[in-house]
């Protein structure tokens with residue numbers, strides 16, 4: 001694909017998302033089906049590969065472009081958008097720290113039909129604290145032997161390759177963590193059943209179990225001990241902006257649906273839109289969405305200009321946008337009344353999808369603590 005600005009990517013994505021992704025979103029949600037067809041459409045359009053670095057050909061895909069694309073995909077189908085974000089995180093870790101052999105092998109695979117990446121940090125007993133992971137990778141000859149489990153992993157069981165945070169040295173705390181690329185069919189890797197989630201139901205969240213799972217040493221991304229740094233660059237430095245963009249997309253769509261509804265719905269001879277109580281809610285929805293979008297764009301621009309600040313900016317954008325999206329979608333339900341509580345009118349799905357983003361990556365509570373600590377230098 002030729003080089004496009006964030007605005008051009010957004011325009012192209014809007015058209016593709018509306019025409020080809022949106023019509024399937026309700027079915028994906030209700031059947032809890034993995035959106036392979038949407039992924040195929042994005043691949044066909046060339047948008048799927050925009051975040052993937054191929055040797056010798058860099059699309060200059062910055063966070064502003066990423067956010068513009070993810071917002072539009074999320075408006076049509078938030079599950080598809082989250083799967084795209086997870087896939088891109090793997091590509092960004094490879095771009096940032098992969099060996100030349102990894103950079104040669106995996107990006108072309110990641111552009112291939114039906115090939116998908118996912119990341120696995122979270123464990124049953126670590127919460128949002130990646131530093132508390134216990135999944136162990138012990139080097140034995142030309143392989144790492146991995147034991148442990150990962151919990152709630154988007155695209156698990158569907159993805160072909162997983163960026164997995166492991167502990168290579170139990171004595172060293174954060175410096176004892178590393179990242180491995182683990183293939184789906186690796187001996188010793190198995191998956192739990194899909195979690196029955198409230199929203200984002202097309203994303204196949206499962207547990208991953210590693211039992212003497214053998215991973216070739218060449219699948220180490222970066223050096224041993226650099227795991228925390230690589231997760232910081234890829235998951236926080238890109239994924240958090242993706243989560244914020246999904247949230248803005250959801251909030252924008254909820255606002256559009258609410259405005260359309262209040263103009264069309266006639267009660268006692270008058271459209272709902274004439275009532276001040278409704279107007280107040282619509283105004284709040286517009287401002288909450290625009291404020292999230294503005295903060296996301298400002299944070300993405302700062303992170304692109306000053307990569308060392310990407311983590312803090314990712315935290316801010318994600319916290320603000322995910323909470324606003326829940327508030328906006330909740331107001332949309334209120335504005336639509338009983339209709340808003342029914343599947344046919346979509347806003348209930350948007351509320352359920354938005355709710356997951358206050359938990360995924362880091363919860364709001366962790367983000368509030370982390371932002372305050374970073375700003376206060378603690």
Ligand SMILES: Cc1cc2nc3c(=O)[nH]c(=O)nc-3n(C[C@H](O)[C@H](O)[C@H](O)COP(=O)(O)OP(=O)(O)OC[C@H]3O[C@@H](n4cnc5c(N)ncnc54)[C@H](O)[C@@H]3O)c2cc1C
Nearest residue numbers: 119120121122127128152153154356359360361363365366
């Ligand atoms: C839709 C979805 C998709 C996900 N996809 C992935 C994925 O692809 N890869 C991946 O690695 N992970 C994924 N996750 C996991 C996600 O990272 C975790 O759910 C998240 O970090 C929260 O951890 P937890 O669910 O164990 O909550 P808990 O840690 O059990 O938290 C419960 C509550 O306690 C609060 N809390 C916990 N500890 C503290 C503390 N020290 N101080 C203050 N409050 C605290 C939390 O904020 C929260 O309110 C996904 C989660 C969701 C919901």
